[in-house]
Amino acid sequence: xxSLPTRNSKLALHRAGFASVPAMLDxxxxxxTGVTFYNAKGEQLSALPWSDVRQRxxxxxxxxxxxxxxxxxxxxxTADTWPGFFDSFFGAQYAGLLPVPVSIPVGIGGKEAYxxxxxxxxxxxxxxxxxxxxxxxxxxxxxxxxxxxxxLHGGMDVLHALPEKPVDLRPLGVDDLCYIQxxxxxxxxxxxxxxxxxxxxxxxxxxxxxxxxxxxxxxxxVSWLPLYHDMGLIGFLMAPLSAQLSIDYxxxxxxxxxPMQWLNLMSRNRGTISYSPSFGYDLAVRRGAAQVPADLDLxxxxxxxIGGDMVRADVLERFASTFEAAGFSDKAFIPSYGMxxxxxxxxxxxxxxxxxxxxxDRTALAETQRAVPAADPTDDRxxxxxxxCGRVLPGHRLEVRAADGKVLADREVGRIFVSGPxxxxxxxxxxxxxxxxxxxxxxxxxxxxxxxxxxxIVVTGRAKDLIIVNGRNxxxxxxxxxxxxxxxxxxxxxxxFSIDTGEGERVVVxxxxxxxxxxxxxALARDVAGAVREAIAVDCDVALVPPTxxxxxxxxxxxxxxxxxxxxxxxxxxxxxxxxxxxAA
Amino acid sequence: xxxxxxGIADTLELRRESTLARGEVMGExxxxxxxxxxxxxxxxGDTVIAKDLTIDSLAIMDMVMELEDRFDVSIPMNVVxxxxxxxxxxxxxxxxxxxx
Numbered sequence: 206x207x208s209l210p211t212r213n214s215k216l217a218l219h220r221a222g223f224a225s226v227p228a229m230l231d232x233x234x235x236x237x238t239g240v241t242f243y244n245a246k247g248e249q250l251s252a253l254p255w256s257d258v259r260q261r262x263x264x265x266x267x268x269x270x271x272x273x274x275x276x277x278x279x280x281x282x283t284a285d286t287w288p289g290f291f292d293s294f295f296g297a298q299y300a301g302l303l304p305v306p307v308s309i310p311v312g313i314g315g316k317e318a319y320x321x322x323x324x325x326x327x328x329x330x331x332x333x334x335x336x337x338x339x340x341x342x343x344x345x346x347x348x349x350x351x352x353x354x355x356x357l358h359g360g361m362d363v364l365h366a367l368p369e370k371p372v373d374l375r376p377l378g379v380d381d382l383c384y385i386q387x388x389x390x391x392x393x394x395x396x397x398x399x400x401x402x403x404x405x406x407x408x409x410x411x412x413x414x415x416x417x418x419x420x421x422x423x424x425x426x427v428s429w430l431p432l433y434h435d436m437g438l439i440g441f442l443m444a445p446l447s448a449q450l451s452i453d454y455x456x457x458x459x460x461x462x463x464p465m466q467w468l469n470l471m472s473r474n475r476g477t478i479s480y481s482p483s484f485g486y487d488l489a490v491r492r493g494a495a496q497v498p499a500d501l502d503l504x505x506x507x508x509x510x511i512g513g514d515m516v517r518a519d520v521l522e523r524f525a526s527t528f529e530a531a532g533f534s535d536k537a538f539i540p541s542y543g544m545x546x547x548x549x550x551x552x553x554x555x556x557x558x559x560x561x562x563x564x565x566d567r568t569a570l571a572e573t574q575r576a577v578p579a580a581d582p583t584d585d586r587x588x589x590x591x592x593x594c595g596r597v598l599p600g601h602r603l604e605v606r607a608a609d610g611k612v613l614a615d616r617e618v619g620r621i622f623v624s625g626p627x628x629x630x631x632x633x634x635x636x637x638x639x640x641x642x643x644x645x646x647x648x649x650x651x652x653x654x655x656x657x658x659x660x661x662i663v664v665t666g667r668a669k670d671l672i673i674v675n676g677r678n679x680x681x682x683x684x685x686x687x688x689x690x691x692x693x694x695x696x697x698x699x700x701x702f703s704i705d706t707g708e709g710e711r712v713v714v715x716x717x718x719x720x721x722x723x724x725x726x727x728a729l730a731r732d733v734a735g736a737v738r739e740a741i742a743v744d745c746d747v748a749l750v751p752p753t754x755x756x757x758x759x760x761x762x763x764x765x766x767x768x769x770x771x772x773x774x775x776x777x778x779x780x781x782x783x784x785x786x787x788x789a790a
Numbered sequence: 791x792x793x794x795x796x797g798i799a800d801t802l803e804l805r806r807e808s809t810l811a812r813g814e815v816m817g818e819x820x821x822x823x824x825x826x827x828x829x830x831x832x833x834x835g836d837t838v839i840a841k842d843l844t845i846d847s848l849a850i851m852d853m854v855m856e857l858e859d860r861f862d863v864s865i866p867m868n869v870v871x872x873x874x875x876x877x878x879x880x881x882x883x884x885x886x887x888x889x890x
Binding site for chain 1: 828838839840841842844846847848850851852854855866867868869870871872873874879
């Protein structure tokens with residue numbers, strides 16, 4: 206099979222500036238570029254020019270409209286990287302329906318946790334249909350059983366079996382929503398971000414424009430990022446589509462198994478733009494460095510973006526030195542910052558600079574919330590290095606504020622707020638949760654902490670307790686709940702948090718050990734780690750806390766994860782699990 | 791004619807299945823999991839992989855991938871999500887192998 210061309214022969218590159226997703230697909234469909242799917246061996250599975258994507262979407266749209274789905278209704282779709290997702294997502298766009306992309310199950314033994322997640326997402330989105338991979342049809346049916354509102358569910362055969370009726374398309378327009386993005390909020394209480402067509406168009410204009418990636422003729426996107434995350438769906442489907450680029454895909458699973466295929470794909474197809482959280486670059490080094498093909502040529506890689514987790518300079522430096530011989534330039538790195546609540550992106554580092562860092566004094570940072578340049582940047586115990594993530598996109602504003610709302614000066618750490626046309630109108634059906642993060646004058650509280658430095662943002666951590674491990678957002682409540690669900694501890698007897706090991710985040714769970722004897726203690730620690738692994742597919746260290754000591758609480762009696770973490774780092778709780786590695790502060 | 795074809799298919803399937811013994815699959819799985827056993831308790835059929843051992847999720851994924859390559863099978867994600875024990879993993883591989 207021939208891969209799809211990087212350049213359109215006649216169609217002029219039109220960078221964003223469309224009214225809606227249907228409008229941008231209509232335009233891209235006039236050219237020859239499109240999307241190609243690859244397997245773990247790097248073999249091409251299928252290729253869909255944008256014209257085919259549009260054609261197939263029109264068929265699906267007529268089937269959905271013909272089946273009686275009303276404008277604005279929600280359609281849940283398992284967002285694996287496969288043509289069926291494109292059919293249903295874009296089909297919904299032309300049928301006036303709102304897609305709700307959801308993840309696929311992770312790891313072994315994850316069925317119950319996955320069903321539970323599906324049920325919560327159906328409930329939160331009020332979905333009336335659920336489509337997915339054929340393999341997951343049974344799960345969709347099981348999850349939908351208790352929701353009579355879900356009128357149709359199953360694999361793509363169920364969707365394709367609908368008769369195509371001669372109805373008019375009713376594409377979503379500039380004043381409509383585009384889709385609902387689940388990636389915020391815990392899986393227990395998921396919040397669906399309302400991605401509007403207009404906010405998306407504004408964000409795409411920023412991303413593809415001169416302050417973003419400055420997309421040009423000859424660019425080609427390569428991605429393994431999951432399409433159920435904003436970085437995968439908006440960053441590596443919507444953004445390339447908005448500039449009529451070709452995209453080469455592999456699934457996140459295949460990337461995790463064979464990370465070198467990501468780089469092979471870049472090299473072979475002369476990819477110019479690809480993104481990953483830091484952990485993806487790390488994985489490529491750790492599992493790929495020993496088998497670098499002699500003909501690997503990454504000199505084509507113009508923008509190597511980083512986003513989705515804390516940007517780690519050490520990881521990126523290792524990646525650059527490992528693949529320098531293969532033509533990779535460390536100047537290609539573009540540290541970026543964003544979140545689903547602004548569609549995706551809010552800041553980009555300047556082009557051709559690579560990773561710029563600021564090394565500050567740990568004590569001043571922790572005790573006075575000031576980012577004071579470290580006296581000795583090489584002293585890891587006293588110095589902490591952060592990556593500059595660039596300037597806010599044009600037309601948007603960014604402020605770092607103190608607890609009292611005062612806008613802080615450079616090098617003063619506070620909460621990061623943003624405003625502008627990319628900001629969401631709120632979470633779907635959750636006015637209260639929306640009010641918690643959105644002010645009446647349109648400022649979004651990102652929940653992140655950071656400071657400004659000569660117009661750029663430096664993100665230092667999260668005000669929320671959110672844990673990000675291997676690029677996945679994990680809410681500590683979900684971990685604690687998984688342990689309680691197995692009746693290993695009582696409610697409130699477990700506190701989950703993450704520690705920075707210098708190489709990534711390590712999850713630690715502190716549990717009250719209401720057992721006696723070394724054997725029982727070891728068994729408890731093992732069971733806790735096992736329960737977390739089974740339910741959340743996350744590895745953790747377990748710290749056993751003597752019941753007499755108790756877990757710290759806030760003044761209102763709520764569990765304080767921040768103080769639990771501080772106690773742990775201070776050495777108050779001894780690691781107990783036999784699998785525990787020593788904690789690094 | 792149809793009956794005859796079915797007969798041939800059955801014979802072929804039986805022959806294929808007979809080339810892969812359960813012991814071989816169990817041996818391979820245990821070989822992967824042995825480094826993660828806790829204490830003196832050896833890995834057995836009823837061992838719950840994610841819970842009874844110290845193996846982490848990335849290593850589990852690696853093992854599944856290597857088993858898939860070794861026995862030339864592909865375990866669908868919905869099936870993976872329902873596997874808990876070593877026995878279940880072995881039986882899944884045997885079943886998929888026989889169906890190739």
